[in-house]
Amino acid sequence: MENKNIKLSILSDTHILARDLMADNKEFNMAIKYDRKFLVEGEGLLRSALKLASENESKYIIIPGDLTKDGEKKSHLEVSKILKEWTYEDKSRKIFLIPGNHDINNKSAFDYKNLKNTQYIKPKEFFEIYDFLYKDSVLEYYKDSQIYKTYLGEINKKYEREFENSYYAQGYGSYLARINPNLDEKNSLTLIFIDTSIYSCDYEQNHKDGKNNVVGACDKNILKWAIEKIDQAKKRADMVFVISHHAFIPNFRDQRLVLGPFIIKNWNEKFKDKDPRINNKLPIEVLADCGVKFLFTGHLHENGTAKYKSILENEIFNIQTGSTVTYPLPIRHINIYDDLKDFSGFSIDMKTQLIKKFEYENLNGENIKIDNSIAYALKNQLSLKDVLFNYVHSMAKNPIISQMDIKKFLIERLNTNLNLDLSNKGYVKEILKEFSFKFPIYIEKFGNVNLIDADGEIFIKLDSYKSHALIKAGNLEACIEILIRQFEDKIMTTDNMIYYYDKLVKKALSMPISTDKHNLYDFSNYIYQYKALDEKTTPSYVVEFFSKIKQSRLLNN
Template structure:
């Protein structure tokens, strides 16, 4: 080994230890809420409105891409090499999903953000056109923004080896473009964000929360991946939950970011996919009887339950995978008998251009794309090209298992056969992530029934 390579690996080693052992930055909040101190509110919390019977769909992270922005050339390929979404097929996949959903006998559809590839106006207009077709079948559609959608400095077109900026949208544009998909029917809106409340069924309130940091995005810069709620928005959320209790309305929430970890070490490795102050947010919602929060962002089919032992409250974070990333899912949720939520997952396994070959193609695309990304990361860690294939496929298999949900953890999550000393160290540093992806936190992820009163799952 040369002296320069030795120095490079020593530098990598130092970086690993710094990243792994320095404490995570705390974004804790000391904000006090009325449910914690107000005795009248605490009495109000003892009421439990029944859920009305309803049936709805959830489809997330559409990432619509208009192919006129470019689908060839080295610049577009560079983007794809660091991405796992089926962008060039997005319009066809979305159309197939909407056609299926229109036949599902649902009352409304929830979309927890990331409508577009990177917030390009032309892509937003394409999504709106598609959603209007769905609404023509008398289905109501309700959307909130994702981190890709507003003030995104990555909005671009691709011409050969050039990436050129194109117009995106701001928050007011989003409210106008998606006026028919939530804002028109809103009975309350938050002045600090794009959050809103509406009543899709009698005695049921739907709280669409904007958890994105679009106000902090800068022109021609990558947008913020993480999410948060300002103190003002948290106060608004509580005020609406109090009103819902007083008016005996059951509440369902949907938002882009998760409100809890979906696998062990989720915060350690991908904390930006969980909203800041997640414990505070989850406890606030659970205190007011919110039992289901529908999220997206991480592109995985995963459901996780959080219980609060002191109060006996509980809440489920029901994450739906990206429609344009294998296994290309959507969910159907049916609430009946005032307390049961039956959740079923459906996967897009065929599109007109590929017929029944699509499902296999989609899996191979994300599997091979993840290997490409893993190898690029291993390049940064100075792992040799000869050693990279020994682990990159294992990383991809674990990640794809998590995307599909209901993971079946193997006895050996990392087979170290043939690993050199440096790769053995790298694998040790990343073992929590790989083990985490293989670990399915309860309950089931794809098909289950939740008792909204007791929290029990069948």
């Protein structure tokens, strides 16, 4: 490895909104209130993050997506200008980046000054705007590979697409880079960027082009291409980093249930393919078994590390980096050393640094200096209660929930869990036939329950001491569908969902966790604020609850 070590920094989710799109009005102030981001301060925070990278003597910076608030073209141009300034200070500097879910085909792009939608960018424009970063750093684009071209052809045949959208599909922005672009020299760092953001019809939730989704995805064709690049890197004795916007595995237990959109949606789906390196493996498993040790991601706005071990005992770490516009304002520094005699590997030093001070221009045009970013963030950014409130509202308004087809959902679950193949109509009859061997049965409140097959019609016969009844399967199905419609129309309204979500969250967080009457919210808020966990400063109720958690794990094990 050249110079025996590489210094690089990772900063993520900068979410810049161009100054020209801001205004001190009700609409923008509401946007700030309900968004867990420092939008006005964003440019100043980005410049401070770049300064910290310089002080670390980092020659290389990785940004795993979400450069802009909502993909505004003006915001992308602003980010491009700031990054260009940093690279021009030292010609040996390089920045590697990839789009996030906010950056492309985002119709939420808004001009708060003129209160109207503003221009957003298409996939091709992303590479045009950041061309000064890509042109000297990229060794190969996934979109130029035969694997991608074959896949794109299949997608264009499968879906009716406008010609203007026919050049891109899932993974369009993926590429290969290397710290030392001279492939004849060994022992460098290979970077494989996997574009997990969804903005094309093949993975978009309604199979529409020109739209973006919060959740990400990793198509198997990208991994086929990536495997080739990993194999080539191994032959060069390179270390390999894989970078994507979305995480490949949950960062904590049951994340998929509460923060599912912050990981790739196919994270737990095994691929089917002729290639044994991919077949019957999870996306993260493919990388692990190829020898990749580190996957760097963003998106969640939280620093975190999750470890995965494959069936073949290969380990990989999914390392998430928090946002420069969200408390506690972290960036990461990584030093990679090739200091082992007769090269046999690399040693890595990784640390997190918080942005401790910055300057920004407020909405009145005044220059503001912040000397204690942590205190400023705790005072001015959303509290945990605000975050939970916003989460509850976003969940209730999520089309996946608010527009859920309950009948379809139930049939899918029954088919999956009971290994059935139920029809959309006549499913009650099909279920009763499938489980007819379990009848007759006795139910205390109904007496003897049996099935009768009369000329193809299925009836449920109830015989008790006081009453007798015959229920036609078709009538029972009609009754079920009336109840489902009433549930969808009267229960699953946005207002009701917010009410019940809020009630449930409040009840859960009010649960006492310690002898001194602290509750789960107190504990969660303490952890949310990233305060140090050491014996001298950690409150007794936090220590006590951690002890209970550990005891619970021991009992479960």
